[in-house]
Amino acid sequence: MKKIYNIMILALLSLVTFASCSKEDPFAPSTEESAEGQVSFKKMLVEITNEENVVRSSIDVSSFLISIEGENGSLVDYVYKDMPEVVTLPVGNYTVKVKSHVVKNAAWDEPYFFGSKSFSVEKNQVTEVGTVECRLANVRVSIIFDDMLVKKCDDDVKVNVLVGDNASLDYTLEETRSGYFEYIEGSSTLIATFTGTVQNNYEENFRTYVDVAPGNHYIITYRLQGPGGDIPDYEGLINYGTTVDAYVTSVNMTVDVETEEEILPDNERPSEGDDPNPPTPGDETPTVEAVAPITFDAPNVVDENSEVTVNVQSHHADGITEFKVAIQSEMISGLLEAQLGTSELDFINPASDAVANFIKELNLVEGDVKGRTDKIEIKITGFMGMLTMLGPGSHDFVITVGDANGQTSKTLTLVIK
Numbered sequence: 576m577k578k579i580y581n582i583m584i585l586a587l588l589s590l591v592t593f594a595s596c597s598k599e600d601p602f603a604p605s606t607e608e609s610a611e612g613q614v615s616f617k618k619m620l621v622e623i624t625n626e627e628n629v630v631r632s633s634i635d636v637s638s639f640l641i642s643i644e645g646e647n648g649s650l651v652d653y654v655y656k657d658m659p660e661v662v663t664l665p666v667g668n669y670t671v672k673v674k675s676h677v678v679k680n681a682a683w684d685e686p687y688f689f690g691s692k693s694f695s696v697e698k699n700q701v702t703e704v705g706t707v708e709c710r711l712a713n714v715r716v717s718i719i720f721d722d723m724l725v726k727k728c729d730d731d732v733k734v735n736v737l738v739g740d741n742a743s744l745d746y747t748l749e750e751t752r753s754g755y756f757e758y759i760e761g762s763s764t765l766i767a768t769f770t771g772t773v774q775n776n777y778e779e780n781f782r783t784y785v786d787v788a789p790g791n792h793y794i795i796t797y798r799l800q801g802p803g804g805d806i807p808d809y810e811g812l813i814n815y816g817t818t819v820d821a822y823v824t825s826v827n828m829t830v831d832v833e834t835e836e837e838i839l840p841d842n843e844r845p846s847e848g849d850d851p852n853p854p855t856p857g858d859e860t861p862t863v864e865a866v867a868p869i870t871f872d873a874p875n876v877v878d879e880n881s882e883v884t885v886n887v888q889s890h891h892a893d894g895i896t897e898f899k900v901a902i903q904s905e906m907i908s909g910l911l912e913a914q915l916g917t918s919e920l921d922f923i924n925p926a927s928d929a930v931a932n933f934i935k936e937l938n939l940v941e942g943d944v945k946g947r948t949d950k951i952e953i954k955i956t957g958f959m960g961m962l963t964m965l966g967p968g969s970h971d972f973v974i975t976v977g978d979a980n981g982q983t984s985k986t987l988t989l990v991i992k
Contacts, residue, residue, distance in 0.1 A: 610666050612696040614643075617660040618903070619704045621673055623688060624711075634675075634688075639709075642672045664696045668873075673707050680742040683752045687713040693873045697992075702874070703969045705903060706986055711790045714738050714756040716765065718746040721798035724773070732771025732778075734797070738787065739764070758789040767795050859890040860981035863974055866952075874988040879963040883955040885987065889978040894946040897977030898922040900939070900953070904970040907961070955987070962991050 621636040637656040644650060645667055653659075655673070675688040690709035694702050718734050725748055734746040736754060739762035744754040767782035782795060865871050866884040877883060889895045901919040902908055908918040915933060917926045923945045925931040937957035944951060955972060962970060968991055975984040 610698060611663050612666055612698055613701045614662045614664055614669075614694065614696060615660065615701055615703050616658050616662065618905075619658070619671075620706045621655060621690070622706050622708050624708055636675075636709075638676075639688075640674050640676065644670050644672060661701075666696050666698050668693065668695050670694075671704055671707060673709055674712075675709070678713060678757050679755075681738070681744045681754055681756045683744070683754055685755050686711055686715065687755060687757075695874055700967065700992075701969075702990075703905075703971070703988075705971045705988065706973070708984070708986075712758065713789055714758050714765070714787050715753050715792040716744075716756060716767075717753045717792065717794045718750065718767070719794060719796040720748055721796065724797055724799050727774045727799065729772035732769075732773065734795070735768045735770070736795075737766045737768070753792070758787070763787050765793060769797060773799075861887060861889045861895065861976040861978055861983045863887050863976055863983050863985045865987065869987070871985045871987060874969065874990045876990045876992055877959060877962070878991070879959045881956070881959055883959065883987075883989065885953040885955065885974060886950050887953060887974070887976045888950045889948050889976070889980075891978040891980045892948070893979050894948045895944050895951075895976060895978055896923070896946075897975060897982065898944045899973075899975045901973040901975070902970065903973060904968070906965050906968050907970065955989070958989075962989065965991065967991055 621639055623634050623636070637654075639655040641653040641655055641658060642651070643662070643664075645664075650664070650669075651662070670691050670693045672691045673689065675686070678687040679685065688709040689712035690707045692704060692707045694704055696702055716736050716738070718736070720728070720732075728748060730748075732748055735743060736746065736756070737743045738756035739759050742756040744756075746754070763786050765784040765787045767784075768779070769782070770777075770779045772778070784793060787793065863871075864886045866882075866886060869875050869883055869885070875881075875883070887895075887898075899919055899921050902911060903918070911918040915927065915929050917930060919926075920930060920934050920939075922934060922940065925934065939953055939955065939957055940951055953974065958970075962968075970989045970991075972987040972989065973984060974987060975982060977983070
């Protein structure tokens with residue numbers, strides 16, 4: 576294995592020599608001082624983190640809206656398919672923001688996706704933006720009418736859903752689409768108002784959910800309820816005095832949590848408060864956390880002596896089922912693919928014995944990772960010597976951890992100056 580590792584180092588050094596002789600250096604020496612750098616969007620990918628029932632391949636990201644913002648506000652705007660490969664910007668800190676469209680207050684079947692990534696522009700350097708992850712950024716609401724209830728309803732029955740102050744839609748008995756509502760920070764109450772005639776009685780009640788969050792799908796189901804509680808036989812006769820009951824299910828990715836909010840008396844509106852049903856820790860997707868001073872929020876400038884550690888942990892009883900580190904770098908990805916057949920290091924199902932040995936040689940983790948529920952350290956420090964020998968450049972490490980609760984993926988950017 577050491578022979579393979581040494582061959583890789585020699586090949587990497589040869590790349591450095593070649594690069595130093597290249598005539599295509601975008602920052603050739605100049606007699607004039609420059610306070611600018613370049614940002615490469617050539618390998619920028621927009622990746623959708625799906626809400627349930629949305630297939631990634633069905634989402635066309637070519638029309639997504641891109642904006643680059645500096646510390647003093649927006650600088651330039653593009654449509655994703657028309658973005659230039661390289662943009663020259665003054666030295667400073669920036670954020671690229673990606674959104675699927677201009678969000679509406681409320682709309683049917685129109686999920687709004689948003690993502691952002693910070694980067695720095697340094698003098699006479701090229702910065703790679705890499706992948707920008709977009710998530711569902713508005714509130715999804717579906718209304719379900721129980722079949723027995725529908726049989727007893729007149730045509731005037733509807734449910735009005737209000738999210739925040741002015742995002743509102745009316746759901747009739749025939750409506751099967753989901754509504755998507757704009758999320759506004761500080762205005763996080765959902766009010767569902769059922770009105771209409773049920774078995775010759777006019778019904779009106781309010782259903783409330785406080786602290787609604789973007790990316791969540793709230794499913795509100797309405798059903799009949801007798802004077803003594805739930806109706807035991809839905810096919811039997813409904814007695815006079817039957818009312819409408821409702822319950823809410825909140826879905827966040829693969830987490831389902833039933834909630835029992837209070838149905839308020841007529842004309843009584845809710846006030847903000849604590850969420851009565853906080854998420855259950857055991858239902859969380861795996862955590863992937865960088866150990867300070869390393870961060871996922873911005874590029875990390877490192878050298879051969881830098882400690883680069885990431886902690887991961889599964890919160891499911893069956894532990895980790897997926898554990899991968901994909902290396903995205905113009906300098907070393909191609910070399911890894913040539914030597915190992917892949918630039919993705921799969922710790923549970925390595926592509927070959929050579930990949931397994933390479934993982935072991937780098938000492939990225941201690942022991943096997945499959946099925947573990949304890950906190951695991953990924954010490955990317957093992958790459959520092961290799962990256963430093965390559966000279967200035969940017970390298971992305973995409974860390975993906977999965978278990979029965981779902982998958983978490985984060986990108987760590989390391990910059991050698």
